Each structure stands twice: as structure tokens, then as C-alpha cells.
Amino acid sequence: MQATESVKVPDGKLVRVAVTYDDEIDDVAITGDFFLQPPEALADLEAAIEGHSADVEAATLVEAIEQVEAELIGFDAFDLAQVTVEAVE
Amino acid sequence: MTVRLITEGEYDEAMHHALDEVLLSRVDAGEIEPTVRFWYRTGPAVPLGRFQAYEDEVATDYIEAEAIDVIRRITGGGAMFAEPGDIITYSMYLPADMVPRDVRESYEVLDEWVIDGLHRLSFDAFHEPLNDISHEDGKIGGSAQLRADDAVLHHTTMSYSVDIARMLKALRIGKEKVSDKAVKSAEKRVARITDYVPDSRDAVIDSLIEALDAEYGTTTGTFEQETLDRAEELAESKFQTDDWNKRL
Numbered sequence: 050m051q052a053t054e055s056v057k058v059p060d061g062k063l064v065r066v067a068v069t070y071d072d073e074i075d076d077v078a079i080t081g082d083f084f085l086q087p088p089e090a091l092a093d094l095e096a097a098i099e100g101h102s103a104d105v106e107a108a109t110l111v112e113a114i115e116q117v118e119a120e121l122i123g124f125d126a127f128d129l130a131q132v133t134v135e136a137v138e
Numbered sequence: 139m140t141v142r143l144i145t146e147g148e149y150d151e152a153m154h155h156a157l158d159e160v161l162l163s164r165v166d167a168g169e170i171e172p173t174v175r176f177w178y179r180t181g182p183a184v185p186l187g188r189f190q191a192y193e194d195e196v197a198t199d200y201i202e203a204e205a206i207d208v209i210r211r212i213t214g215g216g217a218m219f220a221e222p223g224d225i226i227t228y229s230m231y232l233p234a235d236m237v238p239r240d241v242r243e244s245y246e247v248l249d250e251w252v253i254d255g256l257h258r259l260s261f262d263a264f265h266e267p268l269n270d271i272s273h274e275d276g277k278i279g280g281s282a283q284l285r286a287d288d289a290v291l292h293h294t295t296m297s298y299s300v301d302i303a304r305m306l307k308a309l310r311i312g313k314e315k316v317s318d319k320a321v322k323s324a325e326k327r328v329a330r331i332t333d334y335v336p337d338s339r340d341a342v343i344d345s346l347i348e349a350l351d352a353e354y355g356t357t358t359g360t361f362e363q364e365t366l367d368r369a370e371e372l373a374e375s376k377f378q379t380d381d382w383n384k385r386l
Contacts, residue, residue, distance in 0.1 A: 060267075062214075065191070080191040080386050084214035084241075086285055088188055122214070122241055123268060 062123030255349030276327030
């Protein structure tokens with residue numbers, strides 16, 4: 050299945066995730082008007098979410114996202130985890 | 139530390155973004171001095187944020203019919219609509235030690251001279267976190283940064299007299315199904331410098347340059363041939379390709 054969900058972070062940026070999933074989250078594409086340092090870490094953020102169960106809890110995703118060495122600007126790990134969970138719900 | 143100011147050259151959108159990448163990398167490598175340049179465009183363009191999805195942001199039919207260049211930036215942030223003479227864009231390429239490490243603080247500090255330059259025209263602009271330059275009636279412009287190891291690119295686009303009707307046709311602002319908050323944010327009024335002050339675009343740029351000189355001290359420079367050569371190559375191999383511009 051495929052689903053897309055967006056969040057405009059209050060006082061922050063727009064983050065959109067497009068996910069392909071069945072029992073597991075197979076593929077994630079993150080887009081939006083946020084900032085990320087280094088920009089190459091986008092693929093690492095996506096990889097941190099991929100492979101989790103489709104009924105994963107946001108807290109588990111937050112932990113995985115925080116493992117990525119990157120500075121998220123205009124959103125945070127919780128925003129990204131939350132919008133992903135909403136997409137697969 | 140003084141900055142070298144470059145106000146020459148009219149280029150297409152791809153070349154401008156290639157210049158950004160090359161100049162950042164050359165300041166990062168310590169090959170050239172801290173540099174600030176104003177952009178002079180040759181045609182209408184949409185500079186797209188690095189992480190934005192092409193199809194989500196631009197109205198493709200209009201873009202193609204009007205021959206508008208859509209070029210993905212190396213910086214994050216949002217899409218803009220720019221036409222020669224309607225927009226003021228500049229880029230700063232500074233060694234990291236000239237820029238606060240804290241991102242939020244650095245946007246504010248690097249916007250200070252611009253706010254000063256607009257105040258000199260009795261235009262009441264202010265910095266609005268994270269990265270906007272605003273007037274009480276709306277957003278005038280926005281900045282975006284990319285940090286290399288030892289250098290920072292900070293570039294800003296401000297609306298001098300943007301054609302808002304055309305902008306709304308080119309960009310898919312508020313047309314997507316997103317949260318109410320996002321739509322509200324996208325529709326937040328665009329304020330233009332010409333709505334408030336009578337000065338020509340050149341006069342506004344002159345005022346900005348005076349403020350830049352007051353803040354940092356400036357020397358007038360030109361692009362090195364190597365910078366131009368490398369940027370031309372990069373414009374062709376990267377910024378003119380769908381591979382880069384439509385990658386998301």
C-alpha cells in the first residue's frame with residue numbers, strides 16, 4: 050500500500066512522507082521545505098524508518114531517527130516519526 | 139573581516155546555482171576571500187528547495203508553456219518565483235568562523251545588514267525566525283543556508299515587485315491537500331518592496347550595499363576565470379539536468 054501524509058510543524062517547516070508498506074514499511078520518501086545538515090543525510094533518515102513494522106510506535110521511530118547523524122532544522126525526530134505513523138495508520 | 143562584493147554578470151538560473159556551489163566550495167577550500175554577490179537573471183525561474191518534490195511545487199503545464207526554468211537549489215527551504223527585475227537575490231559565501239555556529243542565530247545575524255539596508259530606505263523590515271525577512275503586512279523574502287566543513291552559504295531572495303498573479307500560476311501554493319495550517323502559511327501574504335517605497339531596484343541594491351559595507355567593509359571584485367569555468371561545467375553536468383532538478 051502507499052500513503053502520503055504531511056505536517057506543517059508549528060513555527061517550523063512542512064514535512065511530507067510518502068510510504069510504501071505492507072506488514073513492514075518498505076520505502077519512505079521525505080520531502081518538504083525543511084533544512085537538513087548535511088543534506089546527504091536525507092537518505093539516512095529514510096533508511097532509519099524503512100524496515101520497521103507498519104504498526105510501529107512513534108517513540109520507536111524517534112529512537113531510530115535520532116541515531117542518524119544530522120541536524121534537522123524546522124522539524125525534529127518526533128515530527129518525522131509522528132507524520133510517518135499517521136501515514137501508515 | 140571584509141568581504142569581496144561582486145555585482146557583475148547576467149546568467150541563467152542554472153549558472154547561478156552552479157556559481158553558488160563553486161563559490162561555497164572555493165571559500166571552504168580557502169582558495170578565495172569571503173564573497174557576497176548579487177544575482178542578475180536572464181529569464182523567469184523557480185528556484186526549488188533542495189528537498190521539495192518537483193511535482194508538488196510547480197504547475198508543470200504553466201512552467202512549460204512559459205519556458206520558466208525550474209532549478210533545484212543546494213539549500214533547503216521553499217520554492218520562489220523569480221523574474222529579472224522583479225526580485226532581489228544575493229548570496230554570501232563566508233568562512234565558518236565569520237558565522238555563528240547556532241543555525242537559528244546565524245540566520246538572524248546574517249540578515250542584520252539587509253534589515254539595515256532596508257531601514258535606510260525607511261522600509262520597516264524585520265527578521266522573522268527562522269529564515270524570513272518580513273514587513274508587518276507579510277513576508278518580503280526568505281534565506282537559506284548550506285554549511286560546508288569550513289564555510290557557509292547564506293542566500294536570500296526578496297520580492298521587489300514580483301507579479302503575484304503569475305507567481306500563483308507557476309507555483310502550486312495552497313493547491314495541495316495539506317493541513318489547514320500549511321495552507322494558511324502558504325497563503326500568508328507576500329509583501330513587496332515596491333508596495334511601500336518608491337526606490338528603483340538598483341537604488342534598493344545600492345542601499346543594501348551601503349549597509350553591507352557598514353557591517354563588514356567591502357572590496358569590489360569580479361569572478362575568477364576558474365570560478366566561471368567550473369560553474370559553467372557544473373551548470374551543464376548538474377543544474378541543467380532532470381536528474382538533479384526532478385530527482386524528488
